[in-house]
Amino acid sequence: MNNQTDQILTQQPISTPPVKKPTSSTAVVLIIIGSIIGVMIIIGILSVMVTASLGGAKDKAKDVKIKSDVHQLRAMAETYYSDNKDSYTGWKPDQGILSDLANQKSTLQFVAKDQKIALFAKLTTDNNYYCSDEIHSIVVSEVTLDKGCPLPVIN
Numbered sequence: 001m002n003n004q005t006d007q008i009l010t011q012q013p014i015s016t017p018p019v020k021k022p023t024s025s026t027a028v029v030l031i032i033i034g035s036i037i038g039v040m041i042i043i044g045i046l047s048v049m050v051t052a053s054l055g056g057a058k059d060k061a062k063d064v065k066i067k068s069d070v071h072q073l074r075a076m077a078e079t080y081y082s083d084n085k086d087s088y089t090g091w092k093p094d095q096g097i098l099s100d101l102a103n104q105k106s107t108l109q110f111v112a113k114d115q116k117i118a119l120f121a122k123l124t125t126d127n128n129y130y131c132s133d134e135i136h137s138i139v140v141s142e143v144t145l146d147k148g149c150p151l152p153v154i155n
Helices: 003-011 024-083 095-103
Strands: 108-113 116-122 129-133 137-140
Touching: 024 095, 024 108, 024 116, 024 129, 024 137
Parallel strands: none
Antiparallel strands: 108 116, 116 129, 129 137
């Protein structure tokens, strides 16, 4: 090497970079990360609450489907009644609708004879049944096939 290079090397002291002390920007980053985690926790809690509330809506939707299926069966029975000399005797429920009821975790009980019909389907939201007969449809707590659907109580 030459003398100039040796002089430059000897003239510049070798120094180590200074150690950085934590600054306020580090605190800001920690606050932001904490805020993000807090928001994620709140979103998680809200999603659990929404999921729980939708569970009840799903059961109510099943009950609406069950009632609709019973109305369809009653309409089919009325058609059968008209086509068979004003008699329900021999009427059988449609197998497709019965399988729909089974998919909703419901069962159908019915009586169809002469000029009387009563259909009872188990609802999912409580221990009640949906009853439909030749007069009306109503939610009842017990099956009364021999009597049909009870008349609604008017207060």
